Amino acid sequence: MSESEIIIEKLLEQRNFHLxxxxxxxxxxxxxxxxxxxxxxxxxxxxTVDQIKKIxxxxxxxxxxxxxxxx
Numbered sequence: 001m002s003e004s005e006i007i008i009e010k011l012l013e014q015r016n017f018h019l020x021x022x023x024x025x026x027x028x029x030x031x032x033x034x035x036x037x038x039x040x041x042x043x044x045x046x047x048t049v050d051q052i053k054k055i056x057x058x059x060x061x062x063x064x065x066x067x068x069x070x071x
Contacts, residue, residue: 004062011062015055018048 001009025045033041 002066004066008059008062011055011059015052015059018052018055021048022052 022045025041025048028041029038
């Protein structure tokens with residue numbers, strides 16, 4: 001396994017963690033939180049989605065870089 005494949009695997013693990021976090025935050029919204037809690041949850045959701053986007057961009061970059069190396 002190449003170094004970039006290991007990095008991609010770690011990034012996928014991070015992405016999965018963030019996706020799981022989003023599921024948990026969605027569940028918290030179902031539990032009738034206070035108005036303040038809703039604001040905090042929505043802020044965390046935005047931050048988490050931004051993190052997922054960054055991770056997916058990095059994965060796409062590394063994947064395209066790897067595909068160029070393959071003859």
